[in-house]
Amino acid sequence: xxxxxxxxxxxxxxxxxxxxxxxxxxxxxxxxxxxxxxxxxxxxxxxxxxxxxxxxxxxxxxxxxxxxxxxxxxxxxxxxxxxxxxxxxxxxxxxxxxxxxxxxxxxxxxxxxxxxxxxxxxxxxxxxxxxxxxxxxxxxxxxxxxxxxxxxxxxxxxxxxxxxxxxxxxxxxxxxxxxxxxxxxxxxxxxxxxxxxxxxxxxxxxxxxxxxxxxxxxxxxxxxxxxxxxxxxxxxxxxxxxxxxxxxxxxxxxxxxxxxxxxxxxxxxxxxxxxxxxxxxxxxxxxxxxxxxxxxxxxxxxxxxxxxxxxxxxxxxxxxxxxxxxxxxxxxxxxxxxxxxxxxxxxxxxxxxxxxxxxxxxxxxxxxxxxxx
Amino acid sequence: xxxxxxxxxxxxxxxxxxxxxxxxxxxxxxxxxxxxxxxxxxxxxxxxxxxxxxxxxxxxxxxxxxxxxxxxxxxxxxxxxxxxxxxxxxxxxxxxxxxxxxxxxxxxxxxxxxxxxxxxxxxxxxxxxxxxxxxxxxxxxxxxxxxxxxxxxxxxxxxxxxxxx
Amino acid sequence: xxxxxxxxxxxxxxxxxxxxxxxxxxxxxxxxxxxxxxxxxxxxxxxxxxxxxxxxxxxxxxxxxxxxxxxxxxxxxxxxxxxxxxxxxxxxxxxxxxxxxxxxxxxxxxxxxxxxxxxxxxxxxxxxxxxxxxxxxxxxxxxxxxxxxxxxxxxxxxxxxxxxxxxxxxxxxxxxxxxxxxxxxxxxxxxxxxxxxxxxxxxxxxxxxxxxxxxxxxxxxxxxxxxxxxxxxxxxxxxxxxxxxxxxxxxxxxxxxxxxxxxxxxxxxxxxxxxxxxxxxxxxxxxxxxxxxxxxxxxxxxxxxxxxxxxxxxxxxxxxxxxxxxxxxxxxxxxxxxxxxxxxxxxxxxxxxxxxxxxxxxxxxxx
Numbered sequence: 087x088x089x090x091x092x093x094x095x096x097x098x099x100x101x102x103x104x105x106x107x108x109x110x111x112x113x114x115x116x117x118x119x120x121x122x123x124x125x126x127x128x129x130x131x132x133x134x135x136x137x138x139x140x141x142x143x144x145x146x147x148x149x150x151x152x153x154x155x156x157x158x159x160x161x162x163x164x165x166x167x168x169x170x171x172x173x174x175x176x177x178x179x180x181x182x183x184x185x186x187x188x189x190x191x192x193x194x195x196x197x198x199x200x201x202x203x204x205x206x207x208x209x210x211x212x213x214x215x216x217x218x219x220x221x222x223x224x225x226x227x228x229x230x231x232x233x234x235x236x237x238x239x240x241x242x243x244x245x246x247x248x249x250x251x252x253x254x255x256x257x258x259x260x261x262x263x264x265x266x267x268x269x270x271x272x273x274x275x276x277x278x279x280x281x282x283x284x285x286x287x288x289x290x291x292x293x294x295x296x297x298x299x300x301x302x303x304x305x306x307x308x309x310x311x312x313x314x315x316x317x318x319x320x321x322x323x324x325x326x327x328x329x330x331x332x333x334x335x336x337x338x339x340x341x342x343x344x345x346x347x348x349x350x351x352x353x354x355x356x357x358x359x360x361x362x363x364x365x366x367x368x369x370x371x372x373x374x375x376x377x378x379x380x381x382x383x384x385x386x387x388x389x390x391x392x393x394x395x396x397x398x399x400x401x402x403x404x405x406x407x408x409x410x411x412x413x414x415x416x417x418x419x420x421x422x423x424x425x426x427x428x429x430x431x432x433x434x435x436x437x438x439x440x441x442x443x444x445x446x447x448x449x450x451x452x453x454x455x456x457x458x459x
Numbered sequence: 460x461x462x463x464x465x466x467x468x469x470x471x472x473x474x475x476x477x478x479x480x481x482x483x484x485x486x487x488x489x490x491x492x493x494x495x496x497x498x499x500x501x502x503x504x505x506x507x508x509x510x511x512x513x514x515x516x517x518x519x520x521x522x523x524x525x526x527x528x529x530x531x532x533x534x535x536x537x538x539x540x541x542x543x544x545x546x547x548x549x550x551x552x553x554x555x556x557x558x559x560x561x562x563x564x565x566x567x568x569x570x571x572x573x574x575x576x577x578x579x580x581x582x583x584x585x586x587x588x589x590x591x592x593x594x595x596x597x598x599x600x601x602x603x604x605x606x607x608x609x610x611x612x613x614x615x616x617x618x619x620x621x622x623x624x
Numbered sequence: 625x626x627x628x629x630x631x632x633x634x635x636x637x638x639x640x641x642x643x644x645x646x647x648x649x650x651x652x653x654x655x656x657x658x659x660x661x662x663x664x665x666x667x668x669x670x671x672x673x674x675x676x677x678x679x680x681x682x683x684x685x686x687x688x689x690x691x692x693x694x695x696x697x698x699x700x701x702x703x704x705x706x707x708x709x710x711x712x713x714x715x716x717x718x719x720x721x722x723x724x725x726x727x728x729x730x731x732x733x734x735x736x737x738x739x740x741x742x743x744x745x746x747x748x749x750x751x752x753x754x755x756x757x758x759x760x761x762x763x764x765x766x767x768x769x770x771x772x773x774x775x776x777x778x779x780x781x782x783x784x785x786x787x788x789x790x791x792x793x794x795x796x797x798x799x800x801x802x803x804x805x806x807x808x809x810x811x812x813x814x815x816x817x818x819x820x821x822x823x824x825x826x827x828x829x830x831x832x833x834x835x836x837x838x839x840x841x842x843x844x845x846x847x848x849x850x851x852x853x854x855x856x857x858x859x860x861x862x863x864x865x866x867x868x869x870x871x872x873x874x875x876x877x878x879x880x881x882x883x884x885x886x887x888x889x890x891x892x893x894x895x896x897x898x899x900x901x902x903x904x905x906x907x908x909x910x911x912x913x914x915x916x917x918x919x920x921x922x923x924x925x926x927x928x929x930x931x932x933x934x935x936x937x938x939x940x941x942x943x944x945x946x947x948x949x950x951x952x953x954x955x956x957x958x959x960x961x962x963x964x965x966x967x968x969x970x971x972x973x974x975x976x977x978x979x980x981x982x983x984x985x986x987x988x989x990x991x
Contacts, residue, residue: 141749143484144480144751145750146758147484147754148484241634310749384473384477385473386749388469388472389818390747390748390824392820392824393971393974443466447466466819468819468821472814472815497772498769499769499772501772521682523684523687554773557682557683560915561915569772613765615769615796616758616765617762617803
């Protein structure tokens with residue numbers, strides 16, 4: 087396991103590249119930049135394709151199947167259509183904010199991919215604070231969304247942007263607490279180390295954390311059932327109502343790139359990343375990524391969306407206490423079972439998860455106080 | 460205790476959706492696969508039978524929209540009307556079928572085809588030459604049971620889907 | 625120091641993805657809470673009541689199709705019954721049974737759209753909508769076999785129908801009746817216990833029984849508020865007193881109850897169709913009438929239980945070939961008048977949901 091990247095490790099020495107790496111630091115950086123940008127764009131196109139075909143089949147119809155064999159060129163056709171459209175800016179919009187919003191929303195998403203390992207040590211930068219960097223950077227995308235909502239001078243956009251800010255800020259906390267549980271079990275913040283520590287995949291050892299991270303992740307990226315930031319049936323299109331052309335393409339890209347990013351993080355943290363028996367590591371990574379993304383598509387097809395105050399209630403009253411209790415139980419287990427991960431933790435944790443979820447659901451009354459159910 | 464709000468409903472919904480992945484989608488790919496329309500389809504155009512029409516004008520009086528225009532002249536030898544102009548403005552027609560029903564001599568029918576889009580609005584007005592029955596323009600069986608027998612059977616969705624309960 | 629806020633006015637315009645037609649609501653919002661709404665409609669007004677005075681009685685039947693364009697057969701039936709009452713026309717037995725079958729099939733089709741679009745407004749991204757449209761396609765195929773068109777049928781005439789059913793209608797209907805109960809059960813499995821739906825629709829948009837009676841509401845909205853009033857049992861028309869069926873009612877009058885009442889009504893409609901299919905005699909389907917009907921001078925009012933509520937036709941004739949006055953009791957408009965009471969104090973998302981659960985059709989509101 088070679089650490090190919092320059093970073094300051096915790097002893098203060100500067101780590102060097104392995105001796106046979108051609109070119110040095112800057113060629114390595116360039117190669118991975120190109121790989122990441124190309125991979126992200128291709129993965130986004132694959133995600134759009136999977137979503138449209140998968141959702142179509144689950145709705146008893148075909149997805150797009152005319153643009154190319156089996157509709158494989160449909161994302162390309164979408165991209166070309168969007169590029170050729172006229173760029174309309176509302177008259178009373180704040181021009182600079184309106185123009186800058188897609189950029190501010192898109193850049194952090196690409197930056198997340200810098201620390202996700204596609205293979206053993208195959209990252210752009212092997213930061214030893216990997217997951218903290220991810221959490222910090224992904225919050226910046228919200229600023230872009232709020233700029234879009236404000237700069238559009240449209241009441242619908244403002245409503246959507248306000249909802250988005252409220253939701254993202256609330257869901258950061260259960261997200262981070264679920265991650266802390268994983269970090270405690272793995273013993274390090276670096277993403278590569280977390281993958282290497284998963285002899286048993288962490289979704290078995292931390293089932294409650296997995297559930298919490300999945301739900302909080304879906305809420306962070308405006309994915310159904312929490313897509314009320316761009317609810318089609320209520321506020322026309324939310325914060326990107328007034329965007330057209332390439333800027334709309336950026337927002338569209340941001341939505342799917344964030345979905346892929348959250349799937350990649352879930353794969354790395356909970357499903358074992360690139361580990362697997364026979365196939366090459368990057369292929370395992372892709373397979374797990376696509377499975378997680380498919381589960382997101384599946385939940386999008388099935389469930390109606392929640393309302394904004396139900397969203398906040400879910401974050402503060404349901405996910406946060408469960409996250410704190412999860413942390414407590416993980417800490418207790420690690421203390422008393424002398425920080426070796428035994429297979430015994432698996433059934434114990436699953437039972438605890440079921441008991442907690444059932445118990446906490448009893449606190450939720452239906453009927454909004456007006457109706458006794 | 461009732462296991463109502465504990466996530467069971469969501470799981471059941473997910474099961475239903477995923478089972479649809481394995482079913483055949485209810486889609487027919489037009490224009491490669493065309494379904495047979497009903498035998499009594501009230502298509503866009505009308506077909507006029509020159510021999511049976513006597514120029515009585517019942518269809519024009521019955522039409523709620525008033526789209527039929529008939530101009531006749533008398534023929535003194537045979538003591539019959541000669542229909543000089545018979546025009547229907549299919550742009551205003553609402554395809555209600557009252558004209559076809561009310562014709563006492565069964566000289567007016569609907570057409571069986573439905574792909575009759577035109578490029579200009581003026582082309583929607585059909586004169587009597589354009590309303591003849593040709594092999595491309597078949598007669599539909601609306602209010603004409605003996606013609607309906609000869610048309611192909613309608614494709615029904617209940618017969619194409621055989622889901623078990 | 626408290627932050628000063630003021631309510632702002634949001635115009636949910638005539639063109640909106642979720643208003644069922646061209647309907648405009650000017651909502652005054654305080655943050656996300658609805659303070660006041662002001663409906664503006666009339667965008668689809670076509671003057672049908674005035675046009676009735678210029679068409680003959682028979683020539684007006686195609687126009688009644690376009691009132692509540694989702695449930696055309698019920699409109700046709702109400703108008704034909706009004707003229708038959710005015711002119712004293714007898715309807716043959718077979719035609720009566722067939723009318724019941726078609727009206728109940730139309731009720732099924734309408735409730736499928738109503739429930740499907742309710743879920744669309746909820747946010748379940750077209751999946752229940754498409755499942756229900758697949759079932760509605762089967763019904764529309766059967767209607768196309770009878771009348772030649774899929775939406776505006778123009779099939780009923782005074783004293784029966786324009787033509788008898790073709791030979792393949794009954795076997796196809798039986799096949800449909802074999803499949804449909806299973807499909808309704810599948811919809812229930814999919815959606816009835818969904819926690820998100822329960823959280824969204826339970827207790828939301830409550831219409832109490834007293835408010836409902838005061839506003840003159842009818843149809844599933846009234847039954848969901850707990851009042852057991854169905855014109856098919858309270859004032860039986862046609863031959864509905866020969867069939868056995870229940871009237872489903874709700875408990876609280878919220879959006880979830882309206883959804884459940886519609887699904888249960890679908891099941892009861894299936895029951896009625898089964899009984900009617902078994903009991904249907906053979907015989908003529910149309911009584912012998914001249915093409916231009918000329919009722920004697922007088923007036924008549926008939927009302928039926930259309931899928932959306934009580935649809936009534938008031939006809940005044942003065943012994944000519946056209947009505948002197950035709951007035952339509954618009955179900956959707958009267959049901960809509962309760963929207964303001966149901967929605968004030970709730971949020972924007974609930975506004976859309978409650979509006980969708982009343983199930984209106986703009987063709988009827990504006991006429």
